[in-house]
Amino acid sequence: MKVKDIIEVCRPIWMPGRAYGTYEAELTVLLPTFRRNRDGLFQRALRSILAQPLAAIEIIVIDDASTDGTAETIASAMQADGRISCIRHQVNMGLPAISEFEGYLRSTGQIIGFGFDDFVFEPDGLASLHAIMRAKGSCFVHGEGKMISEENDITLGDARFPHDNLFHHNFLANGAVLVSREAIESVGLYDPHIVLARLCDFDLWRRLRRRFNFEAIPLLVGREYGASRSDSLGNTYPMQYEVINEFMGIDRNKQLVPSAFLERDVLYTPADASYPLRHHIEELKEFFSTKSWFPAHGLRKTENAAEYESAPRRTVAVVGSLTASVALDWIGDPGSPLDFINHVDPEQSIYLTDPVLAKSDLVVFAREIMTPHQQRIIKQCRNLKIPHVYFADDNFPELAKTNRVWAEYNVSRLRNELRSFSGVILSSEKLREYFLREKLHPRLDVIGPIFLQSQLQKCSAAGPLGENEAAYRIATFGGLFRMQNLVHNILPVIRDLPGQVQLFTRDVNSSLGSRSVEHITIPETSSFFRFLKLWARKRPHVVVHPAGRSTNIDYKCESAILISLYLGAVPVVADEQAYRMFDVEDGVEKVSDTPEAWREALIRLQDPVYRAAMLARLRRTCETRFTDDEQRRILDSYLQGLPVLDAHRYASRCRALMGDRREQPQSDFRPGEHGYCQLNRAVEIVGSENLDGISSGNGFLDEVTGGSIVMGWAMTDQHDQCELLLEIDGYCVGSFSANLFRIDLQRAGYGDGRYAFWVKVPDIFRDENAHEVSVKFASSGQHLGRSPMTCVLR
Known part of the structure; x- marks a missing residue:
């Protein structure tokens, strides 16, 4: 069943507002609705958009054949404010993605916002997000949305959490997202297929993430009330979350751009779908079979894999x-x-x-x-x-x-x-x-x-952002076990290079700069894609990968070569096992670990013509060597x-x-090993999917065990997960996520949450000497209660 056929059945009526077409909209907000008039929630959502301090705003309401007085409320609002236009279906459709498409076709703004009838914007939330987007020149920004529920409110879109989380679950509030028309014309709109009826926004964010850099803004944009309502999509539409990723793995952008959207089949089953996906599509067909647009012969059950028309996809x-x-x-x-x-x-x-x-x-x-x-x-x-x-x-x-x-x-x-x-x-x-x-x-x-072509394109569009264009930009992102070599062998060479130099390193407290070298540190992050985004913005010319001294060094792989290409930089590496197969013909400067060799390579790469030739070689190398064939x-x-x-x-x-799941006893919490933070009993009750961050808290750094492991715990007022930083002698040596105990759960008798984390100390600091160890909240820089503490690291 194609989109154009469904629209024909639902017979939309277009009712432009008085001001439609008379001004150039700065922002178009699409607002689909269905039967949210009686309790006043739709009116609140609409008023919150109209109240934004943004005069040239355009609102297109898409009423999916509501029967609760919604039409009268829209008519009254249109009479009072000419910025409101409406599309009204005469027959209920039940697919919000198509409603969004209909509204988009009528939109005139270059920036599109996604309002919903259960999302109430803050007084200036939408306008502020729009202003930031324009100032940054971004194609895709999101702020924060507060999901209101009967138990615990949840913050969606926290700017401190990496967008890598989209590989696991949807953590963005659709009302707190703005997308440029350019981005939509590139990757398409919400997918109207029935599999994605509940998660079409999640799918769009993932597709946009592949092509464009996100901008996460620490701004509360609005509050979402649908989670607590029995008639919301989330509580009425069936969904098997585990099969969604398989469907989202299909490259569908060309079918979802506005020019092709009408031909999209919302019921089709991929020929190689796995049994669980095929089964879920059939379940959804039964659910939608009561809709007027559903074809009379649209149901067909497949119970066994032997009935597949082709071999099912393995997952x-x-x-x-x-x-x-x-x-x-x-x-x-x-x-x-x-x-x-x-x-x-x-x-x-x-x-x-x-x-x-x-x-x-x-x-x-x-x-x-x-x-x-x-x-x-x-x-x-x-x-x-x-x-x-x-x-x-x-x-x-x-x-x-x-x-x-x-x-x-x-x-x-x-x-x-x-x-x-x-x-x-x-x-x-x-x-x-x-x-x-x-x-x-x-x-x-x-x-x-x-090698990912999509990742290279994203990194290439990431910067520079206000850096010194005339400076020779050198980056080094290796582990701390490489820092000693950097300081003793390479830093003196960098300081003697002609002209101005910018040196980008991991987050360290001591300055490595000099009169001719500007030292810039980049915040630590456990997220690889956030790491790429932060470093790519600096647009380094060269990546220096100092020689390492560790028992594991000969077993390392060549990842630094590919990362250098993503950053747009030529790699200069020591002659280690991982790089034995690379040389200048591959776009890699490989040096013997002497100051003279580092100096010669870095001076050669100051020549932009030579550097461009090396980058071209490096790209050919990565495209041919780093494939997914194996x-x-x-x-x-x-x-x-x-x-x-x-x-x-x-x-x-x-x-x-x-x-x-039924028989598994509730186990007591024990600290985890190897730098991973573990959930304790009470946090398991709350649910680890609650990803609210915190900016303050209290707690303790309890001890350093055997000189190699730091243990600690903390309490917070209302949240249960945050980012922490481990510092030794003032150096930030790592960041990690910790699920911290909540004070309200302690009061309810669920324990004290001790030893919420257990994180390793890097080998370089385990030298039998006394060191100052501390753990901080990444967002506020606040120490956990008794830290810092002085201890001997063995």
Whole structure:
């Protein structure tokens, strides 16, 4: 059933306002509504838009055949204010994405806002967001929206949380988003397909994120009241969240641009859809079958995989935080087979992770598989007999020999843990040789990072933002174990370079600048894509990757080469194992680790013509070497021959998961290892999906255990997750997310939330000397109660 046919059935009536077409709108707000007049919520939403201090605003209301007096309210409002226009359906449609499309066709503004009849804007929220968008020249901005519920209000779109979260769930309030007409004409509008009826906004944000840089604004734009209403889409439309990602992995932009939108089929089933997706489409067809536009012969049930017209798609889940490890190796360009991967945050609620497991043919566990959250999901895979593989990009057994943080990854324990795994995927040939020598697993494969054309385009559009264009810009983003080499071998060379130099480093308190060198630090972040955005804005000419001294150095991969290209910079690397296969013909300056060699390379790269030639070589290298061919081949080899996930197997898994959920006792909280913050009992009750951040709080840095691990806890007034910074001797050595205990839960008798985090100390500081250790709230810079504290790090 095509959009144009549905519109014809619903017979929209266009009623332009008195002022329509008489002025150039600065902002068009699309406002679909259905039966929200009787309780006054629609009127509140409409008045909140009209009250914005923005004269040239245009409002297009799309009334989906309401029968509760909405039409009369709209008519009265149009008579009072000529900026309001209306499209009224004579027959109910029930697909807000099509209503938005109809409104967009009539819009005249270059910036589009998405009002909804349950979203009430702050007095100047929309106008302020619009002004910021214009000032920044952005295509896509969002502020914050407060979701009002009967229990706990939730802040959506917190500017401090990375947009990587969109790989896991929708955390933006659609009313707090503004999009340029240019962006919509590029990636399209809300998808009207029935699978996305509830999450068409989520899908659009993800598609926009692929093409454009977000601007997150710390501004409360409005309040959303639909979550607490029984008649909201979220509480009435069926949805299987776990199959949405598979559908969103289909490259649909060309079908969703305004010029092609009328031909979009809202009922089609992809020929290679997995059984769970096909089943959900059929469930949705039954739900929409009462609509007047639904075709008489639109229902067809498929119970078994054998009835597929073609081979069903196999689904893969990657479990792991979206650090560089996962982001560089397991994310593909739009439409690529890797774009169908379900990315699972291991610390999310089981009500989000378990359904994804139920529909997965294969699960990849990334990096740190000994954490309690990863262990729980591994146990589920074993119980459900879901094939699973391990991906590692560091040599944890070697690290375990010198750092107790990684003690559980000793050869014996890791070998035993990997017994249930179908195989191991590694990031370097040297790492494969180690696993082979230690007999850690019989099947070992090697992959490299993946070049994303879409990511390069985004980074290229990210800056510069007010930097000194005449300066020679040098960046270094390596770990702290490379900082000593930078300071002793490279910094004196940089200070002697001719002309003005800007040096960009990680967030350190001591200045590395001089009379000729401006030292600029960039905030720490655990989000890889936020890291790229922050660093790309500085538009460095060169990335310096100092030599490292660690037990793990020979097992590192070549990711710095690809990251340099994303930043638009030529990489200058030491002659380490990871870069043995690269040279100047590949666009890489590789040097022996001497001041003279660094000086020669950096002086050569001051020539813009030479630099441009090197960048062109670097791009060709990344395009040809960093493909997803190996990932696809390896995944196909694991999936080949596996039984198809049909109705019986899928239902059996779901039953097993529900039974496990009922029988699982409420475990006491224990601190986590390896730098991951764990949920305690009370926060589990609240729900880990509550992502409100905090700007203040109180708590304690309790102790440094054995000189290698920092433990601590904190309480907050009304939130349960935030970003923390670990500082040693004034240097910020890492950032991490912590789920902190809430004071109201303590008062309710759910415990005191001690040891809400447990984070490792970098090896460079474990030198038997006394150091000042502190933990701060990233947003406010406020210390946790008893920090800083002085202790010996061993």
